[in-house]
Amino acid sequence: MNHIFFLSTSPEILVEELNTHLNKNIILILGLCHSEFDGRIKSTLNSSDRFLIVKNDGTIILHDPIGLKPIQWQKPGAGPIKFLLTNKNELKMETFRLKTNENFSITFQEIHSALAYNTVLENRFASVFGDEKDFITFLAKNPERMEEGLTIIATEKETEVGYIDILAMDRSGNTVIIEVKKQQATPADAFQLQRYFNNLKLIYSTKLRGILVANSVPKRVRRQLFKYNLEYCEIPWQEIFPTLTRLSLNLKTVNLNDFF
Amino acid sequence: MNHIFFLSTSPEILVEELNTHLNKNIILILGLCHSEFDGRIKSTLNSSDRFLIVKNDGTIILHDPIGLKPIQWQKPGAGPIKFLLTNKNELKMETFRLKTNENFSITFQEIHSALAYNTVLENRFASVFGDEKDFITFLAKNPERMEEGLTIIATEKETEVGYIDILAMDRSGNTVIIEVKKQQATPADAFQLQRYFNNLKLIYSTKLRGILVANSVPKRVRRQLFKYNLEYCEIPWQEIFPTLTRLSLNLKTVNLNDFF
DNA sequence: GTATGCATCTCGGGA
DNA sequence: TCCCGAGGTGCATAC
Numbered sequence: 287m288n289h290i291f292f293l294s295t296s297p298e299i300l301v302e303e304l305n306t307h308l309n310k311n312i313i314l315i316l317g318l319c320h321s322e323f324d325g326r327i328k329s330t331l332n333s334s335d336r337f338l339i340v341k342n343d344g345t346i347i348l349h350d351p352i353g354l355k356p357i358q359w360q361k362p363g364a365g366p367i368k369f370l371l372t373n374k375n376e377l378k379m380e381t382f383r384l385k386t387n388e389n390f391s392i393t394f395q396e397i398h399s400a401l402a403y404n405t406v407l408e409n410r411f412a413s414v415f416g417d418e419k420d421f422i423t424f425l426a427k428n429p430e431r432m433e434e435g436l437t438i439i440a441t442e443k444e445t446e447v448g449y450i451d452i453l454a455m456d457r458s459g460n461t462v463i464i465e466v467k468k469q470q471a472t473p474a475d476a477f478q479l480q481r482y483f484n485n486l487k488l489i490y491s492t493k494l495r496g497i498l499v500a501n502s503v504p505k506r507v508r509r510q511l512f513k514y515n516l517e518y519c520e521i522p523w524q525e526i527f528p529t530l531t532r533l534s535l536n537l538k539t540v541n542l543n544d545f546f
Numbered sequence: 547m548n549h550i551f552f553l554s555t556s557p558e559i560l561v562e563e564l565n566t567h568l569n570k571n572i573i574l575i576l577g578l579c580h581s582e583f584d585g586r587i588k589s590t591l592n593s594s595d596r597f598l599i600v601k602n603d604g605t606i607i608l609h610d611p612i613g614l615k616p617i618q619w620q621k622p623g624a625g626p627i628k629f630l631l632t633n634k635n636e637l638k639m640e641t642f643r644l645k646t647n648e649n650f651s652i653t654f655q656e657i658h659s660a661l662a663y664n665t666v667l668e669n670r671f672a673s674v675f676g677d678e679k680d681f682i683t684f685l686a687k688n689p690e691r692m693e694e695g696l697t698i699i700a701t702e703k704e705t706e707v708g709y710i711d712i713l714a715m716d717r718s719g720n721t722v723i724i725e726v727k728k729q730q731a732t733p734a735d736a737f738q739l740q741r742y743f744n745n746l747k748l749i750y751s752t753k754l755r756g757i758l759v760a761n762s763v764p765k766r767v768r769r770q771l772f773k774y775n776l777e778y779c780e781i782p783w784q785e786i787f788p789t790l791t792r793l794s795l796n797l798k799t800v801n802l803n804d805f806f
Numbered sequence: 807g808t809a810t811g812c813a814t815c816t817c818g819g820g821a
Numbered sequence: 822t823c824c825c826g827a828g829g830t831g832c833a834t835a836c
Contacts, residue, residue, distance in 0.1 A: 290576065290659045312597070312611060314574070316550065316663055326784060326814040327676040328791045335665035337572070337599075343612040351572060351665045352603040354621050355831060357672060361614050361816075387788070388814075399550045403576055403658065405595035405611045412617060416587040418827060444820090447770060448733055449826075468827090472810080473707070474734075481737050504809090524586065531588050586829040615816060621831075648829080678812060708810080728812090732825065764824065 293400035297377040300400055304369040304377075307402040313340040314403075317377075318396035321348065323358050325388025331357060333395060338379070340367060346381065348392060360390050416527040418468050422451055424530070425466060425499065425521075429454060432499060432519050436462065447485040448478070456495065461486070463496045468523050471500035476510045483516060553660035557637040560660055564629040564637075567662040573600040574663075577637075578656040581608065583618050585648025591617060593655060598639070600627060606641065608652060620650050676787045678728050682711050684790070685726060685759065685781075689714060692759060692779050696722065707745045708738070716755065721746070723756045728783050731760035736770045743776060 291307065294300045307313055315338040323329045331348075336357070339347040344367060346360040364383040372378050377394040422441055429436035435457035443450040452464035463486060465479040476498060483496040496516040498507075503518040511518050551567065554560045567573055575598040583589045591608075596617070599607040604627060606620035624643040632638050637654040682701055689696035695717035703710040712724035723746060725739040736758060743756040756776040763771075763778045771778050 318667060323814070324788060324791070327674060328788070329675075329814075330673045332669045332671055333667065334669035335667045339597075339609070341609075341612055345612065345614050347609075347614065349599070349601075349607075350670060351668055352601055352605065352622065352670075353832095354605050354607065354619060355815095357670075359614060359814080361814085362612065386784075386814085390814095398663065399661070401659070407578055407593065407595045408611055409592045409594035410610060410612075411592055413590045414587060414829095415589075416829085446766070447737075474738075474811090477737060477741055478734070481733075506809095528584070528588070531584075583829070589829075613817095615830095619829085621829090646829090674814095676814085729815095730824085734826080766824080 289404050291402040293402060295397040295400060297371055297375055297394070297397065300397060301369050301371050301377055303402075304400075308340070308367060308369065309342050309344075309365075311402040311404045312342060313400070314338070315340075315377075315394065315400045316398040317394040317400075318398070319348075319392050319394045321358055321390075321392040323388070323390045325383065325386055325390070329358060335398070338392060340379075344381075346379075346390065358390070358392075360388075364388070415531050416468075416523075418451075418466060420527065421468055421523050422466050424523075424526070425452060425464070431521055432464065432497065445482060445485055447481050450482050460493050460495050461490045463494070465496070465498050467498070467500040469501050471498055471503045471507045471518070473507055473510055475500065476507050476514075476516065479511075479516055480514050483514070549664050551662040553662060555657040555660060557631055557635055557654070557657065560657060561629050561631050561637055563662075564660075568600070568627060568629065569602050569604075569625075571662040571664045572602060574598065574659075574661050575600075575637075575654065575657065576659040577654040578658070579608075579652050579654045581618055581650075581652040583648070583650045585643070585646055585650075589618060595658070598652065600639075604641075606639075606650065618650070618652075620648075624648070675791055676728075676783075678726060680787070681728050681783050682726050684783075684786070685724070686712060691781055692724065692757065705742060705745055707741045710742050720753050720755050721750045723754070725756070725758050727758070727760040729761050731758055731763045731767045731778065733767055733770055735760065736767050736776065739771075739776055740774050743774070 293303045318333055319336050320333045321331045337349040343362040344365040345362045347356045348358040350357045364381060367381045370378050379392045381390045426438050426441050429438055437455045439453040439455055441452050443453045450463055451466040454462040454464060456462050463482050467475050479496050479498050487494055498511060498518045499521055501523050502520055508518060553563045564573060578593055579596050580593045581591045597609040603622040604625040605622045607616045608618040610617045627641045630638050639652045641650045686698045686701050689698055697715045699713040699715055701712050703713045710723055711726040714722040714724060716722050723742050727735050739756045739758050747754055758771060758778045759781055761783055762780055768778060
């Protein structure tokens with residue numbers, strides 16, 4: 287059973303209500319507010335109609351009428367959050383995070399609407415398919431997509447300068463460093479490969495190759511790779527992975543049919 | 547004047563109401579839902595109590611009861627968004643972004659609460675102090691914080707391999723490349739400096755130094771820098787800048803340049 | 807429009 | 822805990 291609590295828009299009443307709901311029920315407040323965050327950065331907002339969410343884990347999210355990212359926020363785990371009345375009888379939220387010395391305060395000059403609610407059914411499981419790890423797994427199982435005759439040695443191999451996505455060996459016995467990017471390659475990606483290459487070159491001398499695998503590789507990045515004797519391989523993962531998910535979904539159906 | 551519209555929790559009525567509010571008023575729905583995003587990645591959520599925001603610019607934000615980041619979302623500018631009834635009489639939201647071939651749908655098995663509101667006062671101005679640019683400005687005015695006798699030559703200097711944060715000259719006439727990070731340095735930051743260094747080495751030969759300025763520099767990054775004859779300088783910007791903001795607030799009438 | 811780099815990045819994994 | 826790198830990164834800015 288879920289409960290919604292419609293709260294008062296009068297600050298004096300609301301502040302009491304909020305302090306009973308805080309950390310127990312999720313709080314939503316719509317109103318005219320100004321605010322200030324002072325910590326890792328100092329950010330000041332003038333009066334405007336905004337929308338505040340306060341979750342039970344201490345998450346604070348302040349939204350403007352447009353845009354995906356909140357205009358100000360606080361990560362979970364900071365607290366304690368305090369609701370109080372200013373000497374002008376305005377509702378004020380305050381919080382302070384000791385570790386990072388962060389202050390966050392919001393003052394509501396007007397409350398348009400406020401409510402609290404609790405959730406009973408919380409199923410936080412999310413299945414995700416198609417991230418870089420899935421791409422690496424796919425490539426490790428299908429190395430011929432990159433080059434014939436590749437043998438996978440390791441994935442996520444740790445080195446002094448970072449983790450190498452895939453380490454392989456080619457037909458000619460060269461060790462091959464493979465850096466994988468789901469998206470279009472950037473100059474920074476090429477430098478990342480170069481970083482691994484330079485580090486392992488000290489060990490493998492000339493028997494070493496480096497390949498940047500990406501959804502696409504712009505000319506600028508190709509030239510850069512060429513300059514350092516590195517290679518690239520374009521594999522359109524963004525086209526491949528939807529096909530794979532459908533295949534896996536089809537297989538799941540077959541398994542279910544076996545049960546009936 | 548601001549308006550709050552409390553909407554029906556009956557799907558049949560709600561779907562009509564939502565289609566009148568869509569793109570005009572911000573919509574909030576609390577309910578039990580499952581959902582799927584299929585585009586750059588495939589993400590599936592099982593039934594759980596969640597909280598949906600639909601803004602007028604097409605932003606869609608779906609929040610779990612905990613956590614800062616939405617569990618699923620859509621950036622502004624995609625649309626069109628559609629609300630409809632499934633054959634089970636459930637409220638369903640659908641949207642499709644042609645350009646990136648992204649599908650996003652949310653199905654509510656139960657509506658706990660729904661409302662819409664419009665905002666009149668929208669003052670989106672936010673003042674921010676303390677980002678990397680401010681750090682660079684501070685260092686350019688206080689080069690002795692990094693090293694005695696430094697003369698600033700340029701900031702944001704463009705090169706073939708990117709922008710150099712600060713270019714300076716030391717007492718001995720060496721050109722100094724300075725890469726600035728507000729936060730803890732990462733191996734990638736060290737390599738970025740190395741990029742600039744290698745590029746300018748062709749011009750300045752041995753009369754060139756590189757310094758990574760950061761809030762802190764982990765040992766592994768120090769070793770990496772040392773290996774390539776690069777240097778680092780730890781400056782706790784996170785401690786310095788709140789002092790600066792307070793000074794500037796107290797002394798607005800005084801010439802700030804006196805302090806820098 | 808694309809390219810580039812910062813971000814109060816956030817988040818999760820691994821040592 | 823710190824460190825490290827991916828992200829449906831988002832987002833502003835420069836071109």
